[in-house]
Amino acid sequence: MININKEEAGYLLVNVNLTEANLSHSDQFKNEVIALLNEKQRSIWLNMEQVNYVDSSFLGALVAALKHAISLKRDVVLINLQKDIDDMLKLIRLDKVFKIYSTEQDAQQATI
Amino acid sequence: MAGISKHILLVDDNPLFLKLLARAFEKAGFKCHTVNSGSEALQYLKTNAPDAILSDYEMPEMNGLEFRRNVLTKDRLKDIPFMFLTGFDDEKVRYSGLDLQAIDYVIKDTPAEVIIAKVNNLLHAVNKQRELSEIEIRQTVAALNIKAVPEKVPIIAGLTIDFWHQDYQQIPGGDFIDFIEADDRYLFIVLGDIMGKKWKAWFYTFTYLSYIRAAVRFSVSDTDNSTASILQKINKVIYHDEGLRDILSSVSLIRVDKQNGQLNYAGAGDLPLLHYHTATQQLTPVDSSGLLLGLLPDGNYTEQTINLNKGDELFIFTDGLIDFAFGDGKKSDYQAFAVKLQQHIADKQSFTKLKDKLQQQSAQLVDDSSIICIQKNNLTHDQH
Numbered sequence: 001m002i003n004i005n006k007e008e009a010g011y012l013l014v015n016v017n018l019t020e021a022n023l024s025h026s027d028q029f030k031n032e033v034i035a036l037l038n039e040k041q042r043s044i045w046l047n048m049e050q051v052n053y054v055d056s057s058f059l060g061a062l063v064a065a066l067k068h069a070i071s072l073k074r075d076v077v078l079i080n081l082q083k084d085i086d087d088m089l090k091l092i093r094l095d096k097v098f099k100i101y102s103t104e105q106d107a108q109q110a111t112i
Numbered sequence: 113m114a115g116i117s118k119h120i121l122l123v124d125d126n127p128l129f130l131k132l133l134a135r136a137f138e139k140a141g142f143k144c145h146t147v148n149s150g151s152e153a154l155q156y157l158k159t160n161a162p163d164a165i166l167s168d169y170e171m172p173e174m175n176g177l178e179f180r181r182n183v184l185t186k187d188r189l190k191d192i193p194f195m196f197l198t199g200f201d202d203e204k205v206r207y208s209g210l211d212l213q214a215i216d217y218v219i220k221d222t223p224a225e226v227i228i229a230k231v232n233n234l235l236h237a238v239n240k241q242r243e244l245s246e247i248e249i250r251q252t253v254a255a256l257n258i259k260a261v262p263e264k265v266p267i268i269a270g271l272t273i274d275f276w277h278q279d280y281q282q283i284p285g286g287d288f289i290d291f292i293e294a295d296d297r298y299l300f301i302v303l304g305d306i307m308g309k310k311w312k313a314w315f316y317t318f319t320y321l322s323y324i325r326a327a328v329r330f331s332v333s334d335t336d337n338s339t340a341s342i343l344q345k346i347n348k349v350i351y352h353d354e355g356l357r358d359i360l361s362s363v364s365l366i367r368v369d370k371q372n373g374q375l376n377y378a379g380a381g382d383l384p385l386l387h388y389h390t391a392t393q394q395l396t397p398v399d400s401s402g403l404l405l406g407l408l409p410d411g412n413y414t415e416q417t418i419n420l421n422k423g424d425e426l427f428i429f430t431d432g433l434i435d436f437a438f439g440d441g442k443k444s445d446y447q448a449f450a451v452k453l454q455q456h457i458a459d460k461q462s463f464t465k466l467k468d469k470l471q472q473q474s475a476q477l478v479d480d481s482s483i484i485c486i487q488k489n490n491l492t493h494d495q496h
Contacts, residue, residue, distance in 0.1 A: 001158045017159055020441050023308070024161050028188050030358075053442045055479065056286070056431060060307035063407060064358040088431075088444045092362060092381045093403055096412075 001025060002032050002046075010111075011043045011077070012036065013104060016051055023057040030061035033076070034068050042074060045107060049080040059094070066098060075099065079107055118235060119143045121160075123153045123179065124168040124197065129220065133166075136224035137231075150179030157189055164231055169198040169217075193234050197227075246283065253284070260288040260317040261482075266299055270373040271420075273301070275484040276467040278474045280432065285480035286313030286361070287430050288321055294332040300339075301366040303382070303484055305430040306359060307404070316359050320405070323349055324363070339365045339378035340415040343402055347380065347413070350406040360404040364428045366418075366486070373488065375418040375426065380405045383431060386450055388457055390423035395454045398426075420488035425463070427453065432481030433470075442478050463487070 006013040014036065018025055036044060044065075054062075066076040077099045081089070089095050101107035120142050124130045127148065134144040145162065147153045151174055153167070165183070169176035176196055184190045196217040216234055218227050261277045279285055286306030293299055302324055306313040327346045331337065343365055350356050362381040368374075377385070379400030386395045402413035420426060434449045435442055456466055463485040470481070 024188060025159075026308075028186070053435075053444065055435070055442075056305065056307040057313075060358065060360055063307075063360055063404070067358070067407075084443050084445065087446070091383055091446055092431075093401065094381070097403065097407060 001029055002036075004036075005047060007040070007042075011045050012040055013045050013047060015047045015049075018051055020053045021051050021058040022053075022055040026057040026061035029058065030064050033061075033065040037065070037069050037072055037074055037076075041072065043069065043077060044074070045077040045079055045104065047080050047104070048078055048082070048085065051085065052082060054085055054088070063094070063097070077101065077107055077111070079104055117141050117143050118163040119145070119160075120231065121153060121156065121162040121165045122146045122167075123148075123150065123165065123171075123176075125149060125171045126168070133224060133227070137228060140228045140232075142228075142231075150174030150176070150182070153179060154182055157183070157186075161188065162192060164193040164195065164235060166195045166197055166218075166227075166231070168220075169196050193238050195231065195234065260284065260314065260321065262289060262291055266291045266293065268299065268368060268370055268373070270489055271368065272487045272489055273484070274463050274467075274487075275482065276470055277482040278432075278470070278477060278480065280477060280480040284314040284317075286317060287432070287480045287482045288317040289482060289484065290321060290324065292325055292328050294328055297370055298332060298337060299368040299370060300328050300342075301368065301428070301484060301486070302363060303428045303430065303482060304361050304363040305382075305432075305482075306361045308359070316356065316361075319353075319356060320350070320361050320363075324365075337367060337376075338415050339367050339376050340402070340413040343378050343380050343405070343413040344411060347403075347405050347407075347411040348409065351409050353406075356406060360406050362404055362430070364400075366426075366428070368486075373420070375420060375486065376415055377418055378402060378413045378415045380411055380413065381407070383429060383434065383446060385418075386427040386429075386453060387418065387420075388425040388427070388454075390421060393458065395450055395457070397450070420486070422488055422490050424488050425457070426486045427483060428486075429483040430479075430481060432477055432479035433483060435478045437476055437478060 001018060002014050002016055004012055005015045033044060069076045079101045081100060101110060120137055122130055122134055122144055125148050130146045134146050137144045145156060147156055149171060167176045167179055180194060197220050198217055199220050216230060218230055265273050265275065275289055277287060277289060286308050288304045290302040291299060304320060306316050306320060323346050327342050331342045331345065364379050364382040364385065367376045380402040381404030384397035384399045387398050388395050398418060403411045418426060434446045435444050
């Protein structure tokens with residue numbers, strides 16, 4: 001479901017290998033991201049390039065992962081979001097909670 | 113099986129057998145995915161959840177038992193009906209398979225039609241069991257008489273309030289609606305959506321509704337009528353409630369002043385409302401600033417007044433209405449919903465007609481869906 005694309009000193013770049021991210025993936029996704037946060041003690045940058053649709057269960061999993069990251073003083077950053085999902089996050093103000101960048105380079109410039 | 117074709121995962125290290133079996137299943141109307149090993153199957157299952165898995169027992173590297181054990185460790189996959197294909201009638205295999213909750217096993221020499229019939233029977237039995245469990249829960253819920261959606265709409269001079277709600281696949285979900293008559297003057301309209309689907313989300317709607325009802329009543333009795341401060345109170349309690357950890361909800365909260373028909377609104381992670389202005393014949397979004405309930409200790413809620421002129425309508429709705437089936441997948445499109453709604457109103461269609469239309473299209477919905485409409489009547493307050 002997710003795999004580490006790159007390990008950097010300040011973050012892990014993690015691919016989300018789903019096209020439709022929904023209820024059937026949300027628990028496993030949340031557990032995998034939380035396990036990575038605990039194990040690597042680094043912020044996670046989720047590459048969402050492949051994801052065409054997220055339902056509210058999966059959004060809940062993303063937020064749960066973010067809350068866990070914050071408790072560890074880390075972050076969950078979203079990059080390469082498709083337009084529909086980016087629009088959806090803005091509509092419900094999740095763009096105020098997640099750091100969202102178009103590319104990994106943009107995220108590097110803004111956060112490092 | 114009637115309806116949508118069932119999706120089967122076939123696992124076998126013999127490519128020829130796999131090909132023949134897949135062909136027979138496809139002919140019988142199944143969708144098949146074939147893999148040659150347990151590890152390939154696990155890779156595939158990371159992003160897919162078939163309706164049933166048929167696996168060879170004897171395979172090099174990872175044998176069928178190891179594969180099955182691995183599947184059983186994953187909550188998302190462990191309840192998928194699993195059937196072993198064995199090369200011989202070995203009682204030991206049969207017993208170890210049963211120990212691993214394999215629902216059936218088939219000897220490979222069995223004609224393909226018989227294997228297909230077995231899978232059909234298996235899926236039918238699983239479906240039947242699922243239906244029975246759901247009927248049982250539904251009956252319990254009906255006996256408890258608890259509802260997340262009211263049966264009646266409030267009657268208020270000068271305004272017409274109505275709503276439509278549809279559960280996803282007839283199973284109650286995370287949407288909830290309430291009309292709270294706080295005192296003689298104020299009515300509060302609540303539309304919420306717990307993140308998640310079906311029973312799991314539905315279960316939490318009552319905890320949320322209890323908090324919201326309590327917060328509204330406590331606030332009004334303390335003469336604090338602000339929708340923003342009510343949402344912040346609810347947010348604080350939910351944020352600190354261990355029982356609601358990771359259970360987030362959007363809420364639109366509207367206070368109606370029954371004396372003058374004035375509306376005040378604050379939102380928590382909800383979709384922008386849509387306000388139809390009769391004068392300009394345009395729909396405009398009404399944005400709010402607040403975050404989902406339970407997300408952060410301070411949800412940044414703000415209150416705004418919404419002025420409805422005669423004939424104006426205000427629509428409050430959940431995300432089920434903006435999700436559409438699209439090609440092979442789904443997409444969320446707020447704008448597309450707004451355009452459809454605008455068209456509906458431009459055609460001089462009423463909210464009752466909209467409800468009929470939504471009802472007719474409800475089979476295509478991909479989540480539970482709710483919409484509330486508040487219309488300012490053309491008669492003035494005094495005339496009404």
